[in-house]
Amino acid sequence: METEVYDFRYPVKGAYVWRPYGVKIRRLVESYIRFVHDETGHQEVLFPVFIPYEFLAKESEHIRGFESEVFWVSKGGASEERLVLRPTSETAMMPMFKLWIKDHTDLPFKAYQIVSVFRAETKATRPMIRLREISMFKEAHTAHADREDAEKQVREAVEIYRKIFDYLSVPYLISQRPEWDKFAGAVYTIAFDTVMPDGKTMQIGTVHYLGTNFSRVFDVKYLTPNGDWEYVHTTSYGISERVIAAMIAIHGDDKGLALPPNVAPIQVVIVPIMYKGSEEAILRETKAIQEELIASSVRVKVDDRIDRTPGWKYNYWEMMGVPLRIEIGPKDIENRQVVLARRDTLEKYVVPRNELIESVRELLRRINDDLRESSWSYLRSMTTKATTIEEAKRRLDEGGVVEVPWSGDNDCGMRIQQLLDADALGKPMDEDATREVGGLRDLACNDKQANYWLRVSRRY
Numbered sequence: 001m002e003t004e005v006y007d008f009r010y011p012v013k014g015a016y017v018w019r020p021y022g023v024k025i026r027r028l029v030e031s032y033i034r035f036v037h038d039e040t041g042h043q044e045v046l047f048p049v050f051i052p053y054e055f056l057a058k059e060s061e062h063i064r065g066f067e068s069e070v071f072w073v074s075k076g077g078a079s080e081e082r083l084v085l086r087p088t089s090e091t092a093m094m095p096m097f098k099l100w101i102k103d104h105t106d107l108p109f110k111a112y113q114i115v116s117v118f119r120a121e122t123k124a125t126r127p128m129i130r131l132r133e134i135s136m137f138k139e140a141h142t143a144h145a146d147r148e149d150a151e152k153q154v155r156e157a158v159e160i161y162r163k164i165f166d167y168l169s170v171p172y173l174i175s176q177r178p179e180w181d182k183f184a185g186a187v188y189t190i191a192f193d194t195v196m197p198d199g200k201t202m203q204i205g206t207v208h209y210l211g212t213n214f215s216r217v218f219d220v221k222y223l224t225p226n227g228d229w230e231y232v233h234t235t236s237y238g239i240s241e242r243v244i245a246a247m248i249a250i251h252g253d254d255k256g257l258a259l260p261p262n263v264a265p266i267q268v269v270i271v272p273i274m275y276k277g278s279e280e281a282i283l284r285e286t287k288a289i290q291e292e293l294i295a296s297s298v299r300v301k302v303d304d305r306i307d308r309t310p311g312w313k314y315n316y317w318e319m320m321g322v323p324l325r326i327e328i329g330p331k332d333i334e335n336r337q338v339v340l341a342r343r344d345t346l347e348k349y350v351v352p353r354n355e356l357i358e359s360v361r362e363l364l365r366r367i368n369d370d371l372r373e374s375s376w377s378y379l380r381s382m383t384t385k386a387t388t389i390e391e392a393k394r395r396l397d398e399g400g401v402v403e404v405p406w407s408g409d410n411d412c413g414m415r416i417q418q419l420l421d422a423d424a425l426g427k428p429m430d431e432d433a434t435r436e437v438g439g440l441r442d443l444a445c446n447d448k449q450a451n452y453w454l455r456v457s458r459r460y
Ligand SMILES: Nc1ncnc2c1ncn2[C@@H]1O[C@H](COS(=O)(=O)NC(=O)[C@@H](N)CS)[C@@H](O)[C@H]1O
Pocket: 087, 088, 089, 090, 119, 121, 128, 129, 130, 131, 132, 134, 138, 139, 140, 183, 203, 204, 205, 206, 208, 236, 237, 238, 239, 240, 241, 242
């Protein structure tokens, strides 16, 4: 990836290198992830990467789901402990929750961390998308007095993810995963999926209600106000560097990256156009503009390299996805004006010099919004309904998500997957899953009344 974000050439399958420009993007994304978690009462923690095998194995569904995907630490010096590298941290955190949670005043307890987790993925690995070391894994784990409070947390987590994806201008569908595809150990899973440019969907975030499945086996109880001991109800929700992969894929074009200003390491690049005899004036004006932008906390860079032409620089910074470019030439100084060029639409504007700052701020805001709007309309155009197998197959071959009538019966749902040779994403949570499905028959079991729309797609 010549945009200096990431390097695939590291000699371990499913593990890749983040280069400086990519790390800057990551840090901007992570700081917003921290902001939205901190402002909703989550406390950042840092847990060990090692999990004793017997902890991982305590919850039967969980171990069944992860057994074949964990990396083992088979040897540590002379010691032969049976340790795994965390694939996710429910079974690392619960033993500590047991020590930290005593009575109802300790609840709700909300912890999160942004760490590396490790999964020996059986499907083919893909840079930033299907990793064996997931190095930007934000996992939140919460404990609550009862189901009602835990489900309130699930709703809060969904809102937190909406804010994050909106901040990255990444569109999404929110679905309740079917029983046969929920997180190992969950009571239910709510997932965020987006449609990638190739028409396949990618799961970019998940929220799980875990009930007392983990607290029971780890014996995490609290004293209620009237003196009984109850198991806590827990949730967990996670996102990874996939959110950056989605943002890059969805907004990029054949010129390269097109970064939303919110997370662009450089929001404005200034390219001075040096004409004989006016170099001095050009550089002075460039410096003044740079300082004004820094003073209004815009991330700005001046590209005054003399061994590159302006045209070369335009292409380079477009490839790096810098949202706005400022060109400064002699006539711009003469006319007290500035030329602004947008990365996303490639439109150019001439603005009066003394309106520069507000024009830049307004344009950066507009670019965030326009990237979000255009990607949302793409997602909507790629989400359709079908009531026959042929129509559903045709739609799936065109890419995107197809909603088909479903009785709600799991066997029928799995039959629908087979018939369409695609995966069920589940029931819509972001629209009424029962709207206008009445009177239709289940796509696979047409002796059954349809009660919901079932979202189906080809996915990463
Ligand atoms: N191999 C992988 N590479 C990159 N991202 C991944 C990978 N596996 C999962 N993810 C991302 O991580 C998110 C959370 O993972 S998960 O398995 O669904 N959920 C959990 O692990 C829960 N314990 C919540 S933290 C997924 O929604 C997906 O976006």
